Amino acid sequence: MRKSFFTLLFGLSILINxxxxxxxQPVLISQDIxxxxxQMSAVMIHDVTNPPLAARFFAYTCLSGYEIVSENDxxxxxxxxxxxxYPVIIKPKQLTGYNAQLSAILAMYKTAESLQPSGRTLxxxxxxIFIDSCKFxxxxxxxxxxxxxxxxxxxxxxxxxxxxxxxxxxxxxxxxTPTGTPGSWDPTPPSYMxxxxxxxxxxxxxxxDSAAQFVPDAPIxxxxxxxxxxxxxxxxxxxxxxxxxxxxxxxxxxxxDCNPFAVQNDGHMLVGLKKISPGxxxxxxxxxxxxxxxxxxxxxxxxxxxVSVGLLDCFICCWEDKYxxxxxxxxxxIREYIDPNWKPWLQTPPFPEYxxxxxxxxxxxxxxxxxxxGNKFAYTDNVEKxxxxxxxxxxSFQQAASQAAISRFWGGIHFMDAINNGLKQGTRVGNWVLxxxxxxxx
Numbered sequence: 001m002r003k004s005f006f007t008l009l010f011g012l013s014i015l016i017n018x019x020x021x022x023x024x025q026p027v028l029i030s031q032d033i034x035x036x037x038x039q040m041s042a043v044m045i046h047d048v049t050n051p052p053l054a055a056r057f058f059a060y061t062c063l064s065g066y067e068i069v070s071e072n073d074x075x076x077x078x079x080x081x082x083x084x085x086y087p088v089i090i091k092p093k094q095l096t097g098y099n100a101q102l103s104a105i106l107a108m109y110k111t112a113e114s115l116q117p118s119g120r121t122l123x124x125x126x127x128x129i130f131i132d133s134c135k136f137x138x139x140x141x142x143x144x145x146x147x148x149x150x151x152x153x154x155x156x157x158x159x160x161x162x163x164x165x166x167x168x169x170x171x172x173x174x175x176x177t178p179t180g181t182p183g184s185w186d187p188t189p190p191s192y193m194x195x196x197x198x199x200x201x202x203x204x205x206x207x208x209d210s211a212a213q214f215v216p217d218a219p220i221x222x223x224x225x226x227x228x229x230x231x232x233x234x235x236x237x238x239x240x241x242x243x244x245x246x247x248x249x250x251x252x253x254x255x256x257d258c259n260p261f262a263v264q265n266d267g268h269m270l271v272g273l274k275k276i277s278p279g280x281x282x283x284x285x286x287x288x289x290x291x292x293x294x295x296x297x298x299x300x301x302x303x304x305x306x307v308s309v310g311l312l313d314c315f316i317c318c319w320e321d322k323y324x325x326x327x328x329x330x331x332x333x334i335r336e337y338i339d340p341n342w343k344p345w346l347q348t349p350p351f352p353e354y355x356x357x358x359x360x361x362x363x364x365x366x367x368x369x370x371x372x373x374g375n376k377f378a379y380t381d382n383v384e385k386x387x388x389x390x391x392x393x394x395x396s397f398q399q400a401a402s403q404a405a406i407s408r409f410w411g412g413i414h415f416m417d418a419i420n421n422g423l424k425q426g427t428r429v430g431n432w433v434l435x436x437x438x439x440x441x442x
Contacts (some may be wrong), residue, residue: 009199026137027248028101030300033065034287036108037304040116041127041280042323045368046262047117050196051277052319053167055311057115058283059206062160062305064111064155065104073298077235082437083206083309085164089157097146101297102139105130106151107158115160131287165204173199176323183333184224184326185352193261193350201320203318206309207436214428216421219327219354224337231337234277237330238338239372241412242345252412253345255389256281256404262347274387278358282365284383289373303372306437307365314364314429318357318422327354344412356414356422361404363426364433366401371434373397401426 004368044054054373067089070076079086109127113119123195134144147174176198178186187193202210208214223230276284286307290300330353334342349357370377375396382391394400405423408414 014292019188022410025099026134026139026142028105028297030290030295030297032101032105032288033108033297033300033304034114034291035130036061036065036105036126037280037283038289039123040112041276041283043112043116043118043122044175044280045260045274045276046122049103049116049277050260051258051279052197052200052312052315054260055279055308055315055361056162056165056167056203057112058279058308059312060093060115061108061111062157062301063161064107064151064158066301066305067154067158068100068104068107069298069301076298076302079437084204084208085161087157087161089154092153093152095146095150095153097142098150099139099143099147102143103147103150103154104297106148107155110151110155111158111162115162116328129200166426167200167203169353170197170202173202179326182224183328186332188331188348190347191261191350195260195323196349196351197319198323198351201323201383202402203316205313208313208316208429208435211316214317214425214432216321216355216416216425219325219421220415220417222328232377233417234330234333234338237409237412237415238334238342241330241410244344245410249410250345251390252403253407254391255384255408257346258358259347259349261350262280265393270347276384276387277362278361279308279315282311282361282385283307285365285381286369287367287378287395288379288381288383292379303369306372306433307368309437310364310368310430310433311361312427313433314360315357317425317429318355318360319351321355321425322352322357326352327415327418328352330415346411346413348409348413352415354421355425356405356408356418356420358408359401359414359419359422360426361362362401362404363423364430365426366397366402367427367430368434369397370392371438382388 013326040057049057067078070078071091080088109123109130113123113127116123131144176195177182177392205211220233225231258276258281260275260277261273283304286304290303295303315330329348331348375398377397378395380391380393381400385391401423404420409416409419
């Protein structure tokens with residue numbers, strides 16, 4: 001607890017600007033946004049939140065903070081008229097005495113607390129520590145109270161918008177059952193989990209016209225004929241992935257694993273391994289870029305929001321393709337048709353193979369971040385240092401996206417057409433999101 005307090009306090013103390021003078025309030029910075037994102041990721045690990053749902057949590061949480069920024073910064077426009085069915089968010093005219101930056105952070109906390117299963121306990125604790133640190137650096141009780149009230153009003157309206165996306169209906173749909181037909185997806189070892197979010201394509205996208213707006217080329221048709229294109233892909237995975245990898249290829253696959261469902265055998269038990277989702281990794285990269293460039297609070301909120309909107313929409317696109325094509329995983333096919341003892345280097349995630357989610361997500365995020373920071377933005381990615389993953393240097397976001405994509409082949413969990421077409425789909429989604437939002441974010 002003490003460590004968390006002083007971590008937050010440090011972020012708030014960088015730009016105090018005469019903190020004990022009511023006319024010169026403390027100034028929050030991009031790190032204060034990133035702390036909320038990081039804390040959300042920690043709750044997601046605790047809850048074993050699946051990747052598409054994690055993107056949904058990030059998007060609505062960031063929108064809560066963004067809406068307050070847009071209402072108080074004339075350089076930032078509302079998302080009303082930009083995002084699908086986005087309502088007019090009402091700000092009471094009599095509201096006074098608040099701090100807009102503080103209100104934005106508190107709105108993020110309140111939205112995350114309501115959205116995430118363990119949010120009301122874990123995120124609420126972080127919010128309390130944050131408020132204590134605010135008092136320490138100079139925010140008085142009146143400002144904090146007014147800011148909390150403002151945050152609650154906005155969060156409530158964003159949560160209503162989130163509820164209207166119909167995600168809550170997906171749990172009432174018919175339970176998804178594997179078809180058992182040749183070439184179709186089946187649960188994979190070691191846990192043989194049920195498929196994740198088979199109806200995620202039914203929720204409302206934020207910018208897309210539909211989940212099927214950017215349908216990729218069809219996957220290579222399944223075939224057991226040894227002269228077929230599919231069997232050649234199968235042999236490629238069998239001979240080049242798994243235990244045939246070089247040390248660098250293994251390290252790269254590990255770096256981009258981001259599988260929150262990974263487990264390991266411990267006697268007669270399966271023990272979960274703590275890992276973040278692909279979306280959480282790219283939100284972390286976003287924070288690195290904002291921090292390196294000393295991006296201001298309002299712009300950082302904008303960038304985090306646009307990235308998170310892109311994440312949600314690209315997951316909706318990707319999941320549409322996964323359950324429409326319902327393609328078999330390399331692990332299942334290789335074991336059945338080539339070598340029953342073969343194992344991929346990475347653990348296979350519990351959903352169909354085509355299209356590669358990490359490829360789509362990485363391409364979308366790279367397009368958006370390149371728009372804001374340029375195509376030659378060099379940075380060091382240390383997002384997963386807390387999990388023992390050594391940092392890596394990249395010369396651009398596109399380089400990182402390409403590496404993330406090929407890591408899925410080296411990990412033995414995707415065929416190459418799913419990776420290549422995933423990059424194409426993600427790029428199209430990223431450009432679409434930017435085209436839709438850029439008018440609002442000038």
